[in-house]
Amino acid sequence: MAIHEQDVAMCKRRDFLKLAACGAAVASFGGVLSACVGGSSTEGAESAAATDQVIVAMNTGSEPAAGFDPLRAWGCGEHVHEPLIQSTLITTDENLEFQNDLATDYFCSDDGLTWTFAIRDDVKFTNGDPLTASDVAFTINGVIKGEASEADLSMVREAVATDATHVELYLTKPYNMLLYTLAVLGIVPEKAYGDDYGANPIGSGRYMLEQWDKGQQVILKANPDYYGEEPKMKRVVVAFMEEDAALAAARAGQVDIAFTAAVYSDQEIADYELLACETVDSRGISLPTPQPGGTKEGDGGVAYPVGNAVTSDIAVRRAINYGVDRETMIKNVINGYGTPAYSVCDKSPWGSPDMKVETDVAYAKQLLDEAGWAAGADGIREKDGVRAAFDLYYASNDSVRQALSAEFANQMKELGIEVSIKGASWDDIYPHQYSDPILWGWGSNAPVETYELNYSTGWGNYACYKNENVDSYLDEALAMPHVEDSYELFQKAQWDEATQQGVAPQGAATWVWLANVDHLYFKRVNLNVAKQKPHPHGHGWSLVNNVDTWSWS
Template identity: 25%
Template sequence: MKKGLFSLLTVIISGALLLSACSQQSSTPAAEGNAASTTTTTTDQATTETSSGLTELLKATDISKLPELAQKRTDTVIVGLTDPSGAFTPYFQQSGYDGNVSSLLYSSLVTVDNSGVPIPDLAESFDISDDQLTYTFHLRKDSKFSDGSPLTADDVAFTWTILHDKAYDGGYDLLSAHIKGGEAYKEGKAKTIEGIKVIDPQTISVTLDKVNATALLTLGSEVLSKAYYGKDYKFGQLDYIKNLHATPVGNGPYKLEKFIPGQEVRFVANENYYKGKVKIEHFIYKTTEGDTFQFVETGEQDFGGFQATTDNIDRLKKIGFLNLQPYTASNYGYLQFNMEHETLKDKAVRQALTYGLDRKTIYVDSNQGAAAIANIPTPQSSWSYTEDGINPYNYDPEKAKQLLDEAGWKEGSDGIREKDGKKLKIHFIGSKKKGTDVFIAVAKENYAAIGVQLEAEQFADFNSQIAKFESGDFDLVSFSTPILTDPSDGVISFVNGEVKGYNNPKIKELYDKGLATNDIEARKAVYKELYQVINEDAPYIFTSYGKSVYAYNGRIEGFNLNPFRGLSTSIPEWTLK
C-alpha cells in the first residue's frame, strides 16, 4: 500500500479524521465513504455548494450554548481521529491515519497555497534551472528540530538518500523524480547519489535525469533528522527506524506527548517551531470510537466532519455554538477488484459488475444527494477532469447479464451463474459503518438479479481492513483516496502495483508521458487518454465524490481550509477565544 508525499489532515464522513499522505506518489486507501483529507476542494471554499444549500461558512449563532466541558479547555483542542497504528515517521507510515499525526510533528520543504501553487515552508526559497532539471533549496537559518538541533542541508540529503535505499519498502516513491545517480545508489553501485549536492549548511541542490512535472513537490516533502534517524543507518538496513516511531523528532508545530492506542494521541506545542510556538499549547486526537454528533454536541470534541445531507446540517445548525464550513473533497471513492483472482481477470466480468451496481441509489440517493457519481480517477475540481469519451456505466442489469453470458457464465439451478464448475461469488470487504451497510444491502440485491452472489465481510477498525486487503483474501474492497493535488496522484495506484493483478503497459506509458512536461494543455490531453483507458479496463468500480461539512467549535479562530493541504497548515494558526 503506497503512502505518498504530503501528510494531509483528512476528515472522514463519520467525523473522525483520516489522514493520508497525498501527492503524486500516492493513492493511499482510506476507509470507504470518507471525505478526503481535511483538505477541501480546489474550488473556492466560500462558494462550495452542498445538497442542503449551504454555500459558505455559517458562523455559530449562539456561542453561549457552549458546554461547560468545552469552556474549561482554555489551552487545548480535541479532534476525532480513527485509530492510527503508531508509525509516526514520515515515509514509513502504515496508514493515512498515522499521517494525520505526523502532519503536526513535521513540516515540509515546500507546501502549497490555497490555489495549489508551491510555496516555501522549511525552505526559505527555491530555484529551478532553465532546463527544469536542477532544483536548489535555500533553507531557513532559524529551522530546528524539536530536540533543538539545527536543520541543515545534510538532513535533507540524508532524507532523500534513505528513500533510495534498496531496503526502503514504504510508499514514498522518490525514485519517480529520477534524481541523477539515484538508481545506481539503490543498486549498490555508488556510495552517494550523484545528483544531490550539499552546497553549504543552508543550501542544497538536486539534479534530475529528466523533466518531471511534480518534482518540486516530490522533492519538497518532510525532512528527517540525520543525527537522530541516521545515527544507525547502514545501506540496506532500515529496520532500526521502526524502533523510533514512538519517539519522533520532528520540526513541525507540535511534539508528541503521548500515544495511547485506541484512546488518544496527545501533542504539546514545539517551542523550536520555526514560525514560533503555536498559541494553543495542547492538541489531542481522540481515537475512541463513538457517535461524532454526540462528541461535538457535548463539547467532548471541538471538530467533526459530516456528510452534507440536509438532515445533518439542520441538526448541526440547532446546536448553535458550531461554525459550519461546506466543502467537496478533492478525492474519489472506489471499489477495487482483486485481479489476481482468475474470475476478475476478465474485463467483461468487471464491466458487468459495474453495470450491475446501482451506484446512484447507494451513493447519491441514500445520502440525500450529498455525493456525485465518479467514473474516472480524478476529482471534478481537477483541471484534468473530463467526461469526453468516458463510459458512465449507468445502471443496466440487462447489459450486465449480456456481458456475463458472453463471458461464459451461465445461470445455475439456484440462479447463481457458473463456469467450469465454479459459481460466480464475490467476496467483498469494507468498513463497519452505515454507508457500507447500505452498499451491502443494495449490492446483494443488484448482483443476485444478474446471477452473482455477494458475500460481505466488515471490519470495525481500518487497520484490520488493511490487513485483510494486504493478504489478498478478497474480490472487491471499498476505499477512497486521500486528497489529490496533481492528476498523477489519482492514477499512481494503477502503475505501482497497488491494484492487485492489474498491469496495462499503456497506463505506465501515459503516466510517464503526463509527468514529462510542465505544459498544462499537453498534460490535459495525456490524462484524457489515460482516463479513457482506465474507464474501459474497469480495474475499479468508481463510486462517488462526497460532499461534506466541517462543524467546529465557534470559539476557534484562524480556521482556514487549504484546498490541497487541509487543516495541516491551518492548525498552527488557531487560537481560542
C-alpha cells in the same frame, strides 16, 4: 439487499446504547482535557476561545505509532498530511498547487533526472541550530535508506547538499510526482536526530510538541521562532477517541471539533454544527480483466491467482459501470454526504472528465444482451455455461463498505448479475486481490494512485490490465519537468479519444467507482476552520493541515 428504514432505526438504537456504555470512558478522558484548558468542559470552551486553543477529537488510528518522525510514517504513507512540527521544502494550497516553504526556488533538468532546490537561510530548529541544505539531504537520504519509512522516494538515488542553501536530488528515472511526497516530508535535524526522535521531535514548523500522553492525547504549541506567519491557534490539543466516544465528548462540550460518520449526521448538538469536508476519499471496486489462470506475485513474494471468468468480459465491466446508480447509493448508505465517484481523482487537475458516466440501466442490459449474456430461469444471466455471478470482498470492520457492497449487489441483480458479498479481514482478502472484485478505499492529493492503479506493473493494478498506450502516457506524464504539463497526459491515460483507449467506463472499464465519501465533523458554531483542501483517504490529520489559520468568532 437494500438498507431499509427499520434497519437504520435499529442501528441508531444500538448506537445510543454504545454511547451510554462509553460514558464513563468519556468522563475519564474529560479529566485530561479539562486539565489542559484549566477548568470544566464549559470553562474549557471559553478558555479555548480566549486563549487561541482548539481541542480536536480524532480517531484512534490517527495516533502515530512511531511518533512524530517523518523518516518513519509521520505525515506520509497511505494517509498523507502536513507534518506541522517540521517544515517541508514545498507545500500545496487548497487548489493543490505547489507553494514554497523552505524552498525559495526549484527546477528540474531537461532529462528529468536532477531536481535542484534553493533553501532559505533564515530558518532554525527549535533547539536553536540553523536549518541548512545538509539537513534536507540527510532527511531525504534517511527516507531512501530507511526500511521502515512509509514515504516513497525509491526513485531518488541520492540527495546531495552542494552548499549551505542548495540541495540536488539525483533520480534513477524521471518522476515528477516526488514533489507531492516532498510537500509532506518534514525536514529533521541531522545533528539532533536519533532513535528517540519520534517521541521528542525537533523541527522548524509551525508547532512544537508540548505533551504526548500515549493512547490519549497530543498537545502542540506554537513555535515562537517560526519563520512564517504567526499561527492564530497557539495551542492544539488532539484527543484520540473511538467514533462513539467522540460524539459523546462533543455532547459533553469537551472538544471543539470531533470526527463523526454519516450514521450520526442527523444528530443535533447544542452550539455545534455539522461540517462536511469534500474529499478525494474514493470507494471503488476493482474488476479483474484477465481470464482465470496463472498467478501474480504480491507483497512478500507470495503468488496469488489471477483472473475472473465473469469480469474478464469487457461487456460485463462496462455494463456494471453504466448500470450502477451512484446517487441512490449515496442517499441510501451515507445519508447523502458524498458525491458520485468515477475515478480515483475526480476533483484533481489530472482527473479526466471522460471518466464520468451517467446511469443507464437499459444500455447496461443492452451491452449484456449483445455480448451473449442471456437471462436464466432465475433472472441471472449465463454465457457459454458461465453464470454471471461473482464474489465481492470488503473489509468486515468497515460498516460503510459493508453497506455499499450490499447496495451494489442489490443494484446488480436488476442487471441479471449475482454478487455475493464477503466480509473478511485484509489478511483473508489479499489472496483474492487479482481474482475477485474487491471494494477499496483510495484517494490522495497527488497523481500517485492514478498511476499505480492503472499502470501495467503498478502496485495497485488489481484489475491486472495491461495496455501499452496507457503505460506510455503515464510514463510521459512522469517525465514532464513541469508538473502542470503532465495533467493532460494523465487524462489521456484514462481516456484517449483519438485511439479510443483507456481505463474509462467506455473503454477497458477496469474499475467501477462508487462514491467520494465526505469527511464529517461536529464543530462549535463559532470555530472557523478556514478553507480546507480536499481531504485524502484517511479520516485524521488532514483536517488540521491549516489549523494555524483557524480562529474563534
